[in-house]
Amino acid sequence: MTLSPDAKAPAGEVVLEAIGLTKHFPVRRKLRDLFKREHDAVHAVDDVNLTLRRGRVVALVGESGSGKSTVARLLAQLYPRTAGDIQLHGESTRVKGGRPFRAYARRVQMIFQDPFASLNPVHTIRYHLTRSLKIHGNAGTSADDLERALADLLTRVSLTPPERYLDKFPHELSGGQRQRVAIARALGANPEALLADEPVSMLDVSIRLGVLNLLRDLKERLNLAILYITHDIASARYFADETLVMYAGRMVEGGDSESVTQAPAHPYTRLLIDSAPDPDRIHNMLEDTGDRGNGEPPSLIRPPAGCRFHPRCPMAMPRCTTDLPVRLEIGDAPGHWAACWLYDEGTVAAQQPGSAAAADLVNAEGTR
Amino acid sequence: MSGEPVLEIKNLNVDYGLGDQAVRAVRDVNLTLHRGEVLGLAGESGSGKSTLAYGLTRLLAPPGVITGGEVIYHPENAEPYDVLGLDDRGLRKFRWAETAIVFQGAMNSLNPVHKISTQLNDVLEAHEPKMSAHSRTARAREMLKLVGISPDRMDAYPHQLSGGMRQRVMIGMALILQPQVVIMDEPTTALDVVMQRQILGQLIELRERLGFSVIFITHDLSLLVEFSNRIAIMYGGRIVEEAQATALYRDSLHPYSAGLLGSFPALRGARRELTGIPGSPPDLKGMPTGCSFHPRCPKAFDPCAGNIPVLGNPDTPDGSARTVACWLHPVKQPVA
Numbered sequence: 001m002t003l004s005p006d007a008k009a010p011a012g013e014v015v016l017e018a019i020g021l022t023k024h025f026p027v028r029r030k031l032r033d034l035f036k037r038e039h040d041a042v043h044a045v046d047d048v049n050l051t052l053r054r055g056r057v058v059a060l061v062g063e064s065g066s067g068k069s070t071v072a073r074l075l076a077q078l079y080p081r082t083a084g085d086i087q088l089h090g091e092s093t094r095v096k097g098g099r100p101f102r103a104y105a106r107r108v109q110m111i112f113q114d115p116f117a118s119l120n121p122v123h124t125i126r127y128h129l130t131r132s133l134k135i136h137g138n139a140g141t142s143a144d145d146l147e148r149a150l151a152d153l154l155t156r157v158s159l160t161p162p163e164r165y166l167d168k169f170p171h172e173l174s175g176g177q178r179q180r181v182a183i184a185r186a187l188g189a190n191p192e193a194l195l196a197d198e199p200v201s202m203l204d205v206s207i208r209l210g211v212l213n214l215l216r217d218l219k220e221r222l223n224l225a226i227l228y229i230t231h232d233i234a235s236a237r238y239f240a241d242e243t244l245v246m247y248a249g250r251m252v253e254g255g256d257s258e259s260v261t262q263a264p265a266h267p268y269t270r271l272l273i274d275s276a277p278d279p280d281r282i283h284n285m286l287e288d289t290g291d292r293g294n295g296e297p298p299s300l301i302r303p304p305a306g307c308r309f310h311p312r313c314p315m316a317m318p319r320c321t322t323d324l325p326v327r328l329e330i331g332d333a334p335g336h337w338a339a340c341w342l343y344d345e346g347t348v349a350a351q352q353p354g355s356a357a358a359a360d361l362v363n364a365e366g367t368r
Numbered sequence: 369m370s371g372e373p374v375l376e377i378k379n380l381n382v383d384y385g386l387g388d389q390a391v392r393a394v395r396d397v398n399l400t401l402h403r404g405e406v407l408g409l410a411g412e413s414g415s416g417k418s419t420l421a422y423g424l425t426r427l428l429a430p431p432g433v434i435t436g437g438e439v440i441y442h443p444e445n446a447e448p449y450d451v452l453g454l455d456d457r458g459l460r461k462f463r464w465a466e467t468a469i470v471f472q473g474a475m476n477s478l479n480p481v482h483k484i485s486t487q488l489n490d491v492l493e494a495h496e497p498k499m500s501a502h503s504r505t506a507r508a509r510e511m512l513k514l515v516g517i518s519p520d521r522m523d524a525y526p527h528q529l530s531g532g533m534r535q536r537v538m539i540g541m542a543l544i545l546q547p548q549v550v551i552m553d554e555p556t557t558a559l560d561v562v563m564q565r566q567i568l569g570q571l572i573e574l575r576e577r578l579g580f581s582v583i584f585i586t587h588d589l590s591l592l593v594e595f596s597n598r599i600a601i602m603y604g605g606r607i608v609e610e611a612q613a614t615a616l617y618r619d620s621l622h623p624y625s626a627g628l629l630g631s632f633p634a635l636r637g638a639r640r641e642l643t644g645i646p647g648s649p650p651d652l653k654g655m656p657t658g659c660s661f662h663p664r665c666p667k668a669f670d671p672c673a674g675n676i677p678v679l680g681n682p683d684t685p686d687g688s689a690r691t692v693a694c695w696l697h698p699v700k701q702p703v704a
Binding site for chain 2: 063064174175176177204205206207208209210213231232233234235237238239258261262271272273274275276277278279280294296
């Protein structure tokens with residue numbers, strides 16, 4: 001942590017916070033919808049809360065289409081949000097472009113999934129990094145300063161010796177090296193938070209860990225706050241301090257990575273973990289064909305009422321189809337929560353026929 | 369699992385381009401697929417695993433040339449023959465009816481302007497011209513039911529189906545002529561883990577019912593360990609290790625296999641620091657001398673840089689059931 005100019009900032013300080021973040025994408029209207037009052041929209045992200053702290057990695061896990069990339073783009077202010085708030089150091093920010101956006105991007109940088117597409121094939125590595133340094137005012141005043149800054153950036157991402165890479169074109173580098181250049185470019189802004197949208201899923205298996213270890217190393221040295229978006233829950237366990245699970249645009253479970261992966265509470269998280277390949281479970285593909293919630297994610301134009309997982313959930317209760325579950329503490333570890341009625345004692349008790357709680361619930365329904 | 373071979377690959381070599389400019393993508397590959405087994409083929413991108421699959425089905429697009437070797441196919445009740453020596457007519461009979469292939473992106477393998485039913489029908493029409501239209505439809509419906517798609521989706525267009533359903537249609541299409549061998553080239557990489565498990569579970573079930581053999585190509589070794597019988601690992605166009613899935617997982621001999629296995633963070637057990645494999649995959653144009661893995665190998669020693677290790681049975685207790693190409697494990701019996 002001594003290398004960073006910002007090392008004075010205490011670790012654990014909140015950098016970026018999303019509160020009730022919501023994004024609906026409008027659906028193109030057809031002629032027959034002309035006189036409808038309600039407009040269809042894809043409910044890509046609904047009511048997402050997350051906090052990025054200095055020196056900590058938060059993983060956001062979910063299937064494709066669960067809205068995890070949309071969250072990253074909202075946090076990077078690449079999309080305007082529909083509702084909710086994004087706070088940078090406690091201050092609400094909404095930027096659209098121009099200078100305010102640059103100032104924001106200086107502090108919050110994004111790394112994209114595909115390093116083959118995110119680097120311009122007609123420019124050298126030197127050009128990419130110089131632009132990042134100059135735009136964000138870290139290029140210094142002389143050519144020497146710039147040269148030093150470039151070498152420093154490449155050294156930080158372990159592309160050494162820097163001279164060997166500076167004048168290469170992206171196509172001359174391997175996938176892992178390209179992703180390292182993309183990371184160096186993000187670091188050129190000297191950001192406080194990095195939003196990494198599936199940074200390793202396009203890379204070869206053998207070099208994925210190298211890039212993850214690099215990110216972890218940078219997090220520690222530069223005291224960065226990192227949002228790590230992935231569909232691979234095992235890598236979230238490996239890399240992140242805190243894991244959040246998303247399903248169909250909503251957060252369903254969260255907590256420190258170890259408790260979320262070792263004692264998953266939400267039925268969807270359990271399904272995800274059971275589905276992940278596990279070499280220790282050789283040849284039992286046939287044994288566990290029981291109902292664990294197979295099927296597909298719902299349409300987000302008209303998401304299911306209540307819990308969005310209830311049509312697939314093997315443990316769905318009547319209440320799940322009507323009421324949106326709230327965050328409930330699990331109690332096995334501090335901060336471990338799930339949005340599932342299974343952890344609400346009253347609801348579970350109501351499942352037992354003839355119980356007092358069931359009668360109460362029926363009465364409550366009647367009076368509403 | 370009977371030990372009878374169904375497909376034998378002998379010294380297969382595939383180049384891209386000709387002469388000095390040629391890139392040698394597959395080199396001296398020997399591999400045997402037995403009846404009813406799932407053979408996993410793992411390796412990084414550029415290791416030649418897909419080229420091998422296209423080579424043995426003779427689907428290589430032009431700069432690709434098969435420069436040597438044999439692919440012996442053993443039909444169920446007939447004499448074995450060399451696939452590489454087939455003429456156009458023989459090849460047409462061999463493809464799909466004997467060996468079917470499921471390509472990487474199911475999204476792109478189905479024709480977007482034709483209904484599913486038309487596409488299934490086309491296969492039957494081309495390969496079994498004597499079949500009546502009625503029985504063709506019946507067969508197509510049956511196949512869709514088998515892969516878990518309700519037959520009333522027959523008249524859907526590909527864009528009306530989800531990714532998982534399209535992949536199922538592709539698998540059903542591959543199985544419709546009841547081939548002996550099904551080659552799957554990264555069939556589930558574009559899918560989510562939940563869908564991936566469902567489809568693979570179904571595939572295993574179908575294999576037990578219909579008795580075909582599978583060559584399963586992927587870069588996800590942890591997936592292979594769980595569900596294939598034997599695994600062959602490719603690096604730089606060669607097979608570097610081949611063993612029973614359990615043996616490979618419990619005690620892999622080649623440092624590259626060990627490195628690959630160590631590249632997957634575990635979901636269970638202790639959390640430990642993993643390193644992956646240093647360096648990057650080799651450039652096929654400028655292969656390192658000797659063992660192509662030696663620049664990245666943590667255990668490289670003197671002979672590695674100079675001599676290419678031979679693939680053969682190692683000198684271990686279970687040595688006769690596995691092969692490895694590494695100087696750390698002296699070969700008792702090289703593979704012919």
